[in-house]
Amino acid sequence: MTLLHTTRVRRRRLGVAAAAAGLMAALLTAAPAAATPDPGDAPVHQKETTNSQEAELRSAIRSGDIPGVDEIVRSSNVEHLANIPKDTLKGTNSDIAFQGKYAYAGNYDGFRIFDISNPRSPKTVAQVLCPGSQNDISVSGNLLILSTDSSRSDNSCNSTSQSQAIKASWEGIKVFDISDKRNPKYVAAVETACGSHTNTLVPDGRNLYVYVSSYSPNAAYPDCQPPHDGISVVKVPYKAPQQAKLVGFPVLFPGEGPDGGGNPGGPTNPGVSKTTGCHDITVLPSKDLAAGACMGDGIIFSIKDPEKPKVIDRVQDNVNFAFWHSATFNQDTDKVVFTDELGGGGSATCNAEIGPNRGANGIYDLVGKGDKRKLVFRSYYKIPRHQAGNENCVAHNGSIIPVKGRDIMVQSWYQGGVSFWDFTDSSKPKEIGYFERGPLSATDFIGGGTWSAYYYNGYVYSNDMVKGLDVLKINDRRTDPAKKIRLDELNVQTQPDYFDDDDDDDDDDHGHDD
Secondary structure (H helix, E strand, C coil): EEECCCCCCCCCCCCCCCCHHHHHHHHCCCCCCCCCCCCCCCCCCCCCHHHHHHHHHHHHHCCCCCCCCCEEECCCCCCEEEEEECCCCCCCCCEEECCCCCEEEECCEEEEEECCCCCCCCEEEEEEEEECCEEEEEEECCEEEEEEECEEEEHHHHHHCCCCCCCCCCEEEEEEEEHHHHHHHHEEECCEEEEEEEEEEEEEECEEEEECCCCCCCCCCCCCCCCCCEEEEEHHHEECCHHEEEEEEEEECCCCCCCCCCCCCCCCCCCCCCCCCCCCEEEEECCCCEEEECEEEEEEEEEECCCCCCEEHHHHHHHHCCCCEEEEEEECCCCCEEEECCCHHHCCCCCCCCCCCCCEEEEEEECCCCCHHHEEEEEEEECCCCCCCHHHHCCCCCEEECCCCCCCCCEEEEECCCCEECCCCCCEEEEEEEEEEECCCCCCCCCCCCCEEEECCCCCEECCCCCEEEEEEEEECCCHHHHHHCCCCCCCCCCCCCCCCCCCCCCCCCCCCC
């Protein structure tokens, strides 16, 4: 694959040379392999590095083993069309949602709305200051849902940080009316147990259901008590969003005792996160199906009754997975890709010492029919490009590129950049394109990189935690058919049926009322 960049090519790829492997091991600054990671999407941070690590990194940059600081490298089939730096909101950039000609980009300080009618020159429409990490974002109709996963003094956008040990502290979801894109209005808030790390939308006729994922309970926190072995379900009437309310907390991991029934984590399973809730859920409404990435467990469940999801199958990987982070269905609903966020997104794990199976994607075939379906492991996928020891890198958020007959994803890897990869053969996934920047510093460990990379109406939008919004385009015969697919709205965690005219699956009952 030809590489295009400003000064140099990547001279080595994963596993090509022993010297490169040794260099990357020397640069490793992540925690030891057996250590239990800090779970879940760490914000931008900085760590100290040693003089020898700095010298090794400078040498690697000079030799072309690692791109230079902020240098962009990309495969020949990927174009970099635009970069829009941060503006008013200075916090960590997070997730993205889409609607018509608009992109909605989360930030730990609030959210930003872009007009993307010209993808080569996105324009800022509005910036809303409303602090509360991580501000995971979704849109449906005239509603925008924002997750708050940090304990706040109240539910306003003027709140300040406050201890979770204080009963009056607040965290949960916020609801905005976005009918006027230039002036979004905050209309409702719903407190949820342990806050809202992520949210997933399940449209259902007149109502919008929100699956709220959160975790890490503590007996000292009045509103976040163990075992916290489920998810919060919030119901938002489309025509009366001010009436949004919590309607249930379905238990997904039933079990007796204070720890519930999820993965016990260490010391039983060393290096694996204990399951105390879910990190993220992806739903496929056309199939009444959902996949949950739940810390130490991966699950699929039926959402025929959106208020009472029913677990169909559950899997664990206590050898190579540390933290089940997110899930993606393929279009035919016979595969699920789960991601492992080893190190919580704050460590260097894309190197020889960690290897190709940890901090990677796990690809599972979904076999059987209806509620008898089972997840069957097939392979791992990890980017085949070593990253420097001061670059946080691990599998993160991505989306399907809709091509009939193929399973292709685009995905963020923090400072590992954006990877385009094909898993049509679930046992032999392969990268077909990429975009990445060099380290943020030649001396320090500074957290950053792309949080989300999603395909929407012919382009890829990547929200870089530090550098801002990037717009990419892939020109490849394998992905070109996707350019014909046009959507009016996309929340990646609410996967659309891109080819609904081909839907001949009679296993599912789509009997929701309109």
